[in-house]
Amino acid sequence: MNVLLIGSGGREHAIARALSRSPRLDRLFILPGNAGTEQLGTNVPGDPSDIGLALSVARRENIGLTIVGPEDPLAAGIVDAFQQAGLRIFGPTAAAARLEADKAWAKQLMRAQAVPTAEARIFDDYALARRYISTRDVPLVVKAAGLAKGKGAIVCHDPAQAIIAAEKMLKQRIFGPAGARIVVEERLEGREVSLLAIVSGHTLCILEPAQDHKRLRDGDEGPNTGGMGAFSPAPTINAEIQRQIETQIFVPTLDALVRDGIRFCGVLYAGLMLTVAGPKVLEFNCRFGDPETQVQLPRLRTDLLDVLEAAVDGRLGDIELEWDPRHALCVVMASSGYPEKYQTGFPISGLPDDADRDDLTLFHAGTRRVGGQVVTAGGRVLGVTALADTLEEARRKAYAVVEQIRFEGAYYRKDLGLQPAPVLRGSGRGEPG
Numbered sequence: 001m002n003v004l005l006i007g008s009g010g011r012e013h014a015i016a017r018a019l020s021r022s023p024r025l026d027r028l029f030i031l032p033g034n035a036g037t038e039q040l041g042t043n044v045p046g047d048p049s050d051i052g053l054a055l056s057v058a059r060r061e062n063i064g065l066t067i068v069g070p071e072d073p074l075a076a077g078i079v080d081a082f083q084q085a086g087l088r089i090f091g092p093t094a095a096a097a098r099l100e101a102d103k104a105w106a107k108q109l110m111r112a113q114a115v116p117t118a119e120a121r122i123f124d125d126y127a128l129a130r131r132y133i134s135t136r137d138v139p140l141v142v143k144a145a146g147l148a149k150g151k152g153a154i155v156c157h158d159p160a161q162a163i164i165a166a167e168k169m170l171k172q173r174i175f176g177p178a179g180a181r182i183v184v185e186e187r188l189e190g191r192e193v194s195l196l197a198i199v200s201g202h203t204l205c206i207l208e209p210a211q212d213h214k215r216l217r218d219g220d221e222g223p224n225t226g227g228m229g230a231f232s233p234a235p236t237i238n239a240e241i242q243r244q245i246e247t248q249i250f251v252p253t254l255d256a257l258v259r260d261g262i263r264f265c266g267v268l269y270a271g272l273m274l275t276v277a278g279p280k281v282l283e284f285n286c287r288f289g290d291p292e293t294q295v296q297l298p299r300l301r302t303d304l305l306d307v308l309e310a311a312v313d314g315r316l317g318d319i320e321l322e323w324d325p326r327h328a329l330c331v332v333m334a335s336s337g338y339p340e341k342y343q344t345g346f347p348i349s350g351l352p353d354d355a356d357r358d359d360l361t362l363f364h365a366g367t368r369r370v371g372g373q374v375v376t377a378g379g380r381v382l383g384v385t386a387l388a389d390t391l392e393e394a395r396r397k398a399y400a401v402v403e404q405i406r407f408e409g410a411y412y413r414k415d416l417g418l419q420p421a422p423v424l425r426g427s428g429r430g431e432p433g
Contacts, residue, residue: 001024001025001026001064001065001305002026002027002028002029002061002062002063002064003019003025003027003028003029003063003064003065003066003067003305004029004030004031004054004057004058004061004063004065004066004067005019005028005029005030005031005033005037005041005066005067005069006031006048006054006066006067006068006069006070006073006078007030007031007048007068007069007070008030008032008033008034008037008048008070009034009069009070009290009365009366009378009380010290010291010293010294010332010363010364010365010380010382010383011069011070011287011288011289011290011291011293011294012030012033012034012037012069012070013034013036013037013040013294013363013364013365014288014293014294014297014298014361014363014385015067015069015288015293015297015304016028016030016033016037016040016041017040017297017298017356017361017363018297018298018300018304019040019067019304019305020040020041021303021304022303022304022305022306023303024303024305024306025305027041027042027061028040028041028042029041029042029043029044029057029061029063030042030043030044031043031044031046031048031053031054031057032044032045032046032047032048034364034365034366034367034368034377035364035367035368035369035374036362036363036364036367037364038369039356044057048069048070048072048073049072049073049076049078051073051076051077051078051081054066054073054078054082055081055082055085055087058082058085058087059085059087063087064088065088065089065090065305065308065309065312066082066087066088066089066090067089067090067091067308068089068090068091068266068287069287069288070287071097071100071101071147071285071286071287072147074091074092074094074097074100074101074266074286074287075094075097075098075100075101075147076094077093077094078091079091079092079093079094079097079265079266080093080094088309088312089312090265090266090308090309090311090312091265091266091286091287092264092265092266092286093262093263095260095262096257096262096263096264096265096266096286097286099253099257099268099284099285099286100147100269100283100284100285100286100287101146101147101286102145102146103143103144103145103146103183103283104122104145104181104183105145106283106284107120107122107183107185108122109253109256110253110281112256113252113253113255113256114252115248115249115252115253115281116248116249116277116278116279116280116281117185117280117281117282118141118185118186118187118188118280118281118282119185119186120183120184120185120186121183121184121185122145122181122182122183122184123166123170123181123182123184124170124180124181124182125170126166126167126170126171129163129166129170129182129184130163130166130167132184133159133162133163133166133184134159134163136159136162137159138186138187139155139156139157139158139186139187140156140159140162140184140185140186140187141153141154141155141156141184141185141186141187142154142156142162142165142166142169142182142183142184143182143183143184143185143283144169144175144178144179144181144182145178145179145180145181145182145183146175146177146178146179146180146181147178148175148178148179149226150214150224150225150226150227150339151175151223151224151225151339152175152178152179153224153283154168155187155224156187162184166182166184169182170182188273188275188280188282189273189275190273190274190275190276190280191236191273191274192211192214192271192272192273192274192282193209193210193211193234193236193237193272193274194209194210194211194212194230194234194269194270194271194272194289194292195207195209195237195242195245195269195270195272196210196267196268196269196270196288196289196292196296197246197250197267197268197270198266198267198307198308198311198316199250199254199264199265199266199267199268199311199316200264200265200310200311200312200314200315200316201254201258201263201264201265201314202254202255202258203316203317204246204250204254204268204316205307205316205319205321206242206246206250207296207300207321208232208233208296208299208300208323209232209233209234209236209237209242210230210231210232210233210234210289210292210295210296211230211231211232211234211236212227212228212229212230212289212291212292213227213228213229213230213413213416214227214228215228216228216338216339216413217413218413218414218415219415223339223340224339225334225338225339225379225380226290226339226379226380227289227290227291227292227332227380228291228332228334228412228413228416229291229329229330229331229332229383229412229413229416229417230289230291230292230294230295230329230330231295231327231328231329231330231391231394231416231417232292232295232296232299232327232328233327236274237274241274241279244278244279245270245272245279248278248279249270249272249279249281250268250270253268253284254268265311265312266286266287266311267285267286267287267288268284268286269284269285269286269287269288269289269292270284271283271284271285290365290380291330291332291380291383294330294361294363294383294385295328295329295330295385296328298324298328298361298385298387299323299324299326299328299387300321300322300323300324301322301323301324302319302320302321302322306319307319307321324387326359326387326388326389326394327387327388327389327390327391327393327394328385328386328387328394329385329386329391329394329395329398329416329417330363330383330384330385330398330416331383331384331398331399331402331412331413331416332365332380332382332383332412332413333380333381333382333383333384333402333405333407333410333411333412334379334380334381334410334411334412335366335376335378335379335380335381335409335410335411336408336409336410336411337379337409338379338380338411339379342379342409343409344366344375344376344377344378345370345375345376345377346375346376346407346408346409347373347374347375347407348367348373348374348375348376348381348382348405348406348407349405349406349407350404350405350406351374351405352401352404358387359386359387359388359397360384360385360386360387360397360398360401361384361385362382362383362384362385362401363382363383363384363385364381364382365378365380365381365382365383366378366379366380366381367381367382375407376407381407381410382405384398384399384401384402384405385398386398386401391417392417394417395416395417395418398416399414
């Protein structure tokens with residue numbers, strides 16, 4: 001089978017690596033890919049949100065299955081276009097992807113289904129938002145309702161900060177159209193985790209739990225990012241909690257979609273806070289996480305191509321996932337200034353020769369090749385993932401490689417894996433971009 005993968009980040013490199021191990025894969029095309037994916041298939045230049053280009057590639061290269069990595073093409077309706085053209089594609093339709101693309105709509109759906117989540121109000125008028133916020137006397141989170149590349153949630157310690165955040169979104173439009181509507185919600189406290197499931201209608205296969213680190217700096221301080229690292233398994237989710245998340249969150253959410261005539265096929269990602277009252281949803285995403293994928297897929301022993309094809313064909317119930325029992329930890333190396341302004345084009349040196357082993361993989365994210373030299377091309381540049389029998393050993397192996405890699409302005413957190421389940425006081429997350 002020829003496969004087309006849409007996207008260019010570390011998540012897509014991890015998906016490409018898993019697909020490349022399938023004996024059923026013939027040729028792999030990545031639109032547009034990066035300097036790492038070119039070692040696994042054929043990179044196709046272009047905009048991953050260009051649905052017409054993706055369709056032409058699928059037809060030209062006799063693609064048997066297309067897999068969508070990032071959120072923007074999903075929200076734009078790439079799955080709908082492929083289905084209308086009679087082409088097989090893994091990912092939710094635009095209607096289903098509203099769970100991520102429209103946080104206000106998702107919040108209303110959760111409220112109607114009694115899915116546990118933070119209490120919230122939705123506004124598109126600054127005066128009304130200010131009036132409501134000024135009546136509150138608790139910490140709040142202000143979120144852009146649309147897609148804001150992982151920057152759309154501002155955690156506020158008091159109402160004054162929340163008023164400023166609302167003004168920046170609704171009046172100054174710092175997030176553009178994504179912030180034309182905002183969600184103002186209570187700030188949850190507890191332990192933050194991610195649980196993802198591959199979904200086909202009513203059927204779901206839950207992936208091994210992972211925990212990512214959204215904050216920029218050590219100690220879970222600083223602004224939210226797309227993710228500075230992750231590890232799996234996450235010890236905070238035991239079998240009982242997982243069942244609770246499945247029955248109280250995944251099942252009623254999918255039931256609501258089916259009742260509205262929406263069949264979800266893809267990855268349903270629940271960003272959760274484990275509070276004293278139980279798991280509560282921070283947000284939904286509708287695709288593999290980044291960097292969670294970089295620690296989950298290296299542990300997946302089941303053929304990923306078989307799994308995704310079964311989901312598309314309605315045979316997901318026949319699949320049983322098998323996992324490597326080892327711990328995986330990923331350290332993200334970012335550009336100086338990320339998640340705000342940063343420069344690109346800096347040469348990268350010290351890349352290991354053996355960067356794709358059973359116990360160690362270097363995932364490219366924001367990279368490209370210029371005249372034989374790999375250079376930086378994004379905010380998050382690389383992710384180093386190590387596997388070992390213990391989390392501490394995985395951590396040691398990953399950082400040993402990270403410390404050898406050099407590029408101007410390279411930044412990474414140095415405390416990943418030291419506190420497997422930190423108590424976070426109200427992460428607003430923001431979608432992992």
